[in-house]
Amino acid sequence: MTTTKRIAAALLATALATTLGACSGEQNRSLYSTKQPVVERTHYTLDLVSGPGGLPISEQRRLAGWFEALDLKYGDRVSIEADTANPATVDNVGAILGRYDLALSDTAPITEGFVEPGRTRVIVTRSIATVPGCPDWTDDGDANYMNATSRNYGCATNSNLAAMVADPEDLIKGQESDGRPVVTSSNRAIEAYRNGNLPEVGSGGGTTGGGPE
Incomplete structure (x- = not known):
């Protein structure tokens, strides 16, 4: 009977671990956001x-x-x-x-x-x-047994970065010097921002995501 009880307890523990793992889904245990500008x-x-x-x-x-x-x-x-x-x-x-x-x-x-x-x-x-998938509150009610990072982590910061950058290509490759003073290109970017020439971001863009950064 003792052996049978031990086997049953082991099986129960395994079943519980499997169930909890399934509930948690894919988890990000790093401090890096999985939601990046595209x-x-x-x-x-x-x-x-x-x-x-x-x-x-x-x-x-x-x-x-x-x-x-x-x-x-x-x-x-x-x-x-x-x-x-x-x-x-x-x-x-x-x-x-x-x-x-x-x-x-x-x-x-x-x-x-x-x-x-x-x-x-x-x-x-x-x-x-843009930052696809932001905001993401799908794990808001999940039990976080692994102390994983929220799926919405980084949405606000990266979505605002994507919306505010004057030249999105700079997110892929930084600008190289063309011989002109740096202030020349920076002033053009500031002027574009002041003139409202940057793309508008709605709820799908994730700027309203909030949450921890």
């Missing part, structure tokens, strides 16, 4: 009629209107598909882009579709940063 890029393209002398006035106006419709701003990257432009066209695009205090990027991303002869493709790359 940067997504979107490419917008416009094919313009061009010739040896560059862009006709009508196409320059069309390009300017397109930039205005996109609400071009700091953090956007504008490039020209290399095989579709001549120096005169590059100068035309650069002049219009200069109105936004932006410069053409050296390289262009790969885009879909074929560019017809006699046309130049202009590409605007826009990046946004």
Whole structure:
């Protein structure tokens, strides 16, 4: 009887441990947040009629209107598909882009579709940063037997960082010096923030998540 009772007690303890482990789910026992900013890029393209002398006035106006419709701003990257432009066209695009205090990027991303002869493709790359899954209160009522970090840990800090960064690409790779004083680029970022050119973040963005940081 003693042996039987010991076996039964061992089985009961194992069952309880398994049950408690199942209730706890995946747990983060570190002090690092599992909710991190994710940067997504979107490419917008416009094919313009061009010739040896560059862009006709009508196409320059069309390009300017397109930039205005996109609400071009700091953090956007504008490039020209290399095989579709001549120096005169590059100068035309650069002049219009200069109105936004932006410069053409050296390289262009790969885009879909074929560019017809006699046309130049202009590409605007826009990046946004979000923190998927925030806020996350799914473990609010769970028993925390392992003293694990809350699933919502870091949501407020990282969501605000994603919403406030002037150029989301900086979260991937920091900026390199282009020869200009650092204050020049920092002032542009501050100006973008003051002008309200940063993305709005709703409840899905997690800025209302709160919780321990």
